[in-house]
Amino acid sequence: MSPEERRDRHLLVVDDDDRIRELLKQFLSRAGFRVSAAADAAHADRLIGVMDFDLLVLDVMMPGEDGFAFTRRVRAKGGEVGRMPILMLTARDTTGDRIEGLTHGADDYLAKPFEPQELLLRIESILRRAAPKPMGPQEIVMGDCAFLPDRGELTRAGAPVRLTEAEVALLRRLARALHEPVDRLELARDTADATGRAVDVQVTRLRRKIEPDPKNPRYLQTVRGVGYRLAPD
Numbered sequence: 001m002s003p004e005e006r007r008d009r010h011l012l013v014v015d016d017d018d019r020i021r022e023l024l025k026q027f028l029s030r031a032g033f034r035v036s037a038a039a040d041a042a043h044a045d046r047l048i049g050v051m052d053f054d055l056l057v058l059d060v061m062m063p064g065e066d067g068f069a070f071t072r073r074v075r076a077k078g079g080e081v082g083r084m085p086i087l088m089l090t091a092r093d094t095t096g097d098r099i100e101g102l103t104h105g106a107d108d109y110l111a112k113p114f115e116p117q118e119l120l121l122r123i124e125s126i127l128r129r130a131a132p133k134p135m136g137p138q139e140i141v142m143g144d145c146a147f148l149p150d151r152g153e154l155t156r157a158g159a160p161v162r163l164t165e166a167e168v169a170l171l172r173r174l175a176r177a178l179h180e181p182v183d184r185l186e187l188a189r190d191t192a193d194a195t196g197r198a199v200d201v202q203v204t205r206l207r208r209k210i211e212p213d214p215k216n217p218r219y220l221q222t223v224r225g226v227g228y229r230l231a232p233d
Helices: 003-007 018-030 041-050 069-078 096-104 118-127 165-175 182-190 197-210
Strands: 012-013 036-037 054-059 087-091 108-111 141-142 145-148 154-158 159-161 222-223 227-230
Touching: 012 018, 012 041, 018 036, 018 054, 018 118, 036 041, 041 069, 041 165, 054 069, 054 118, 087 118, 096 108, 108 118, 154 197, 165 182, 165 227, 182 197, 182 227, 197 222, 197 227
Parallel strands: 012 036, 012 054, 054 087, 087 108
Antiparallel strands: 141 145, 145 154, 154 159, 222 227
């Protein structure tokens, strides 16, 4: 993969061993990827709820929910989250363990200890096999605001506007379906609140940052009975 392609890929490393987790994060970051890290399945769940990831590097033996169970649950979510590629890292290297991991939905299985370069090559191989990320517009103009989906940046009259990670994820999802309504509960699947209330809160906050009159939104519109749509200039 080219350096540009790596910069566009966001990886999530999940390992309860602080030392291994930090080493993996540093190595993959130096390789050019965007990398986030979680200490367990619950922490990973929260991050997946507010950010988009291209691949999950997952330890199997963790306190609480182990990697096998977490993989099953991720796959059961469906949608983009459910299709997220998963590479398992584990000291359990029997044939039965590898079969179990692949059966639960892992895309690859690498035993510890491993060579960092092999990990990198396996990650790149999985990403090449994965469906390409849909290309959206380079810039979305909404009055005096502009949103760059690839960078997750919003400006107003040329000045940067701070966005939370959840707001970036929501804008990116709406940007992939410009002028088309996106179901509210589909948007909620990317949050920690499946009822949609978290989405409503994010929309309200975004309107304050984007709309000339947040109470009468022009760009981030409500589609009654469905959800929301982004309707730029």
